[in-house]
Amino acid sequence: MVRPMTDALATWVDGQAANSLPLPDRGLEFGDGLYETLAVREGGLRLLDRHLARLQEGCRRLAIDAPARATLVAELRRAAAIPGAGLVKLVLTRGAGGTGYVADAVTPRRIVQAFLPRIRAPEWATQGVAVRRCRLRLAEQPALAGLKHLNRLEQVLARREWADPAIAEGLTSDVHGYVVCGTMTNVFAVYADSIVTPELARCGVAGVVRAQALDWLAEAGHRVVVRDLRDAELDAAREIFLTNAVIGAWPVRALDGRTYEPGPVCRELQQRLARAWESAEAGVCAS
């Protein structure tokens, strides 16, 4: 029997081997929780510190009791050590309990899963990807903006807008026509005088590679600006690239009709990520 991509190599619920989620759970009932998907290589967890920091921030903003860091690290590393693991996913729900939306006396629940790596065309990282614009407009909710929470129906609907496997990603904008992010990636646009990535104060997910890239590119002397980015401004970009925790960085070679050249800034980021894998820079690849 062929294993679907989504079948986990191993699953733990609150640290115990499991293949199912005890019911009730507010993660299923309301999407009341957060998640992180980490890239794994040779047992190392890329950007572990940044994933844990985003999770911590999500717990603070949603008022979910954050598990002890040591517990999370131990459980994530155990999953990363599973032979063949290419991804480790952590779902943290508010847990079971409460009555309706009232959530008193609940204990958060951890679901940790190890997965095979996702199969992607290798030339997507080298020659770039074809991208489209999605019709769906992201709703503005500052209370949830930036978080990797479990309410992802907008991304599910946006991703349903195309089936062509040659299209790697779809860009989503808000109602004002500002580009926010891809369905699963963050967006960077390179101009003569600056590198721009969208502000994520009203919607969107603040990716861990985005955060790392903002630091690295600034360290490298680039002028990096986080601001609202009009969709039309993408036409003038000399280079566009996409980032997420699993793919790292992809150059954009086509956006709807328009073509772009994979550019030096994306290459620089890809090389920096690759060096981090090799050298296991603290926090970047914690093995």
Place this chain on the structure above:
Amino acid sequence: MVRPMTDALATWVDGQAANSLPLPDRGLEFGDGLYETLAVREGGLRLLDRHLARLQEGCRRLAIDAPARATLVAELRRAAAIPGAGLVKLVLTRGAGGTGYVADAVTPRRIVQAFLPRIRAPEWATQGVAVRRCRLRLAEQPALAGLKHLNRLEQVLARREWADPAIAEGLTSDVHGYVVCGTMTNVFAVYADSIVTPELARCGVAGVVRAQALDWLAEAGHRVVVRDLRDAELDAAREIFLTNAVIGAWPVRALDGRTYEPGPVCRELQQRLARAWESAEAGVCAS
């Protein structure tokens, strides 16, 4: 051991007795699904037809394959027949499968649970409830507006704004200052010339009692108007009431500082719902 309110009397997953959800499931991963909570009395399911119609509409808009009606009805009635059942909850997820947001070749999953009735102060239905306004503003997403989907973090956050058990509900507005609904209820405001309930084309959940009330009140000769309702307009209402599938209808006796009298329109709706329970009107109480 005391059973928490949230523990189910019985749970079935895809028709089989279960106490957990097989993983992976897109309902947990993305809130990729819908739910319905039905009131039960003596084995009867109140507003069954309206619940099933809303679920069907949700399946159409989210492109989830709707289960056969006969299957759903049989499973809901089996749950309603559990001794002590006061609520039956149906969660329909897109199921397991797909890769990331891509959801091809997935089979929806049904989770049906029977619960004890919720304990509410009986005077809330007779003397009315105290209600507050929530600070959280609902995001506008026409693609999801009106649906009872599993992305409910906004309601979770809004409900966290108060802990006083004397406050029965919180009203949520959109960014324009229009009242949308309560965290778990729909809102009606009665004026000299009309009964108004908010338009739900941009956000909010279109409740089944709301839908039934719109029909009944119009049949009874009232002028019922569905439109955007400014928060300030609530001050001028001679009567305000809240509806949902479990509580039926609650008069509002206080909204923040302001007080109201339980009024005749809410009483009329409560009596009509009570008669429906007694007489098991087709579709209203399908036993």
